[in-house]
Amino acid sequence: MRALLRTLLAATLLAAPAAAQTPKEAPAISGGAVRIGVLADMSTGMADNFGTGSVTAARLALEDFGPTVLGRPIELVQADHQSKPDVAMSLARRWYDDGVDMITDLDNSAIALGVQALARDKGRLALITGSGSTVITGAQCSPKGALWVIDTYALARTIAKPMVEAGDKSWYYIVADITLGKSFVADVTPVVTGGGGKVVGQVFHPLLSPDLSSQILQAQSSGAGVIALFNVGADAINAVKQASEFGVLGGSQKLAGFYMTAVDVHALGLKVAGGMYLAEAFYWDTDDATRAFAQRFFARQKAMPNSYQAGVYSAVTHYLKAVQAAGTDEAGAVMARMRELPIDDFMTRNGRLRPDGRVVRDVSLFQVKRPEESTGPWDVMKRVATLPGDDAFRSMEAGDCPLVRKP
Template sequence: MPRKAPLLLLAATALLSTAAFAQAPTSVKIGVLNDQSGVYADFGGKWSLEAARLAVEEMKPQLGDMKVEIVSADHQNKPDIASTIARQWFDVDGVDMITELTTSSVALAVQDIARDKKKINMVVGAATARLTGDACSPTGFHWAFDTRALAVGTGAEVVKDGGDTWFFLTADYAFGHQLEKDTTEIVVQSGGKVLGSVRHPLNTADFSSFLLQAQASRAKIVGLANAGLDTNNAIKQAAEFGLVQSGQRLAGMLVTLAEVHGLGLKAAQGLVLTEGFYWDRDDRSRAFAKRFFDRTGRMPNMIHAGTYSTVMTYLKAVKAAGSKDAETVAKTIRDTPVDDDFAKGKVLANGRFVHDMYLFQVKAPAESKAPWDYYKLLRTIPGDKAFFTVEESGCKRAS
């Protein structure tokens, strides 16, 4: 009997090892869901898809035999379309994680579905801080930026520079409302006043009536609580109305390299903005940007670099956990510091990735020395100053 015990122990160990091996994932499917044809097509769009593919290619040597498939779809900035796609992906197509999720109303809807179905979602292109606040999820993450970080960066700096009266031009959906709210709080805390606001439909072509109201307010700062082509169109039409020439200033609350490139330096020069990534910030960002440029012909903004980071982070977590179980992977993500070509930082219990943000000013044409040389750094905003703590966020369901 004593001689059989070791044999039984060896057999049991072998069975356990075999079971553990059998449970290790052999394939992973990731969905990139965003706006690929509308107002945010350059903001994220097909370029985010390319960033996700680049991440998979660069992770392959670490994944062994694990097969990774990327699928993508255009949600057209409509929560109902996004929800239908997400359910199809999770229930029928075997998608394990959805990322990018430009447009806050879309991201909130998909995060609810992912939570109910015990799947991972990693938001990059949506801004609302509610994603890690009252709408937080144990399996949901928010990566590149949020409305709080934009407000702390651009809002506080503009007031500090004398822009102490504001009027908001706000996109009329969850993102715009939250960005206006968060920036208002920062402006008031910094000693400024908000004189009013007006809301415009998403993807509007005519800003004339909204700009007239902004002009009539006589606020020193017209805060553009919108993004993508809406921001570009508002800036172009503001120039036609002579807002800046009459003494008012524009503050783009969510402007990225993609929008500056679309506007050109002549139109965008002098804009103060906040991003979580700039391609020319250091050697590491330049090396990543070159790899991205070689496959796309353009430099990445924080949405593209952030999508690269979410895919890398997710795949590393699946490998480390030896599982695709959403709660197991989510815990691994929260427990593991992030250090990649997008940013360094930590993931809080509510899913908020905390990393440094950067306040930039757009260069004048004469200051730019090469293509895509658009920004000068004004200051670095430490992550713990830019983002809410878990306690401040209002998240009650993170764990």
């Protein structure tokens, strides 16, 4: 196993005021430091949407918060899970055993679910910014876990609901054969059929499939008004490229990328992706605050941040505020404070963390701009509608989370 890269963000082990404290006065920080881990895909098909961008977002959060909390240093560790659950679990177990207090990113739903369960067993925290399976806050919810950015239910409500209401009644699914893809099928179908539409077909593909032309041709020949992509990263990009080659976006059918981001759109280019629909919980060009963060991020990454990378900043910042408020890094006390404190930052206005682990925030539907509509390389999307968080996310009562289930 490759050695883990550790970045110490404090110049000294103890700030001067903390050094003067007696042992009885010292805050209850285990191991003398607060340790945060970013566990992400940094080398395969999802690296552009997560990867080093998530690490950069975490570093920016720590720079803004300061190098210490409760007079103790903050340490950041990072590792590449290579989209392999066994690798991720080995790394997470080692980190928790070595005193890492919280792990974030965790793109890939199988990885997120595994690490969330491990965090519960170890008495640590998992703040999941990179996954979207509703199971995380449903049947497998945890008192030591949170799903920070978005999920398949909210994406179904934000994308499918307004499209069906606008008259797009027939749908065909192209689905990655992973937990996330199956969650999309389960969450989008009731929205489509509940609005008077129908699903005319679906086809699955393995994760990280280089050629999706067969699936695209099946979707095109179905005659469905909307082709929905329930995949992510390189798979989603390949699907859009091949859909463009076969003339899908230039014809009568519409394309909706349910787990795509502005980063994917930029990689594709507006000539290829122009006209398609997607949803994000954050867009870099929303207001002065989002643009300020994006410019700092861009200076290091040479790319604008997406929802998941901005979510890492938000999760790390809120976690550190909760440690400060709790006076300890003990997981239960910190999570209690995280639920009490409002989440209010550049990506989230008046958000909150529910007892089932779901962070509630607004989500927006976007349409990719045509080349003639864009004013610059990263001016790639226009906002169509915004769904308030309470309308976007599934209610706790409907989620089947044992933590909130009534007898």
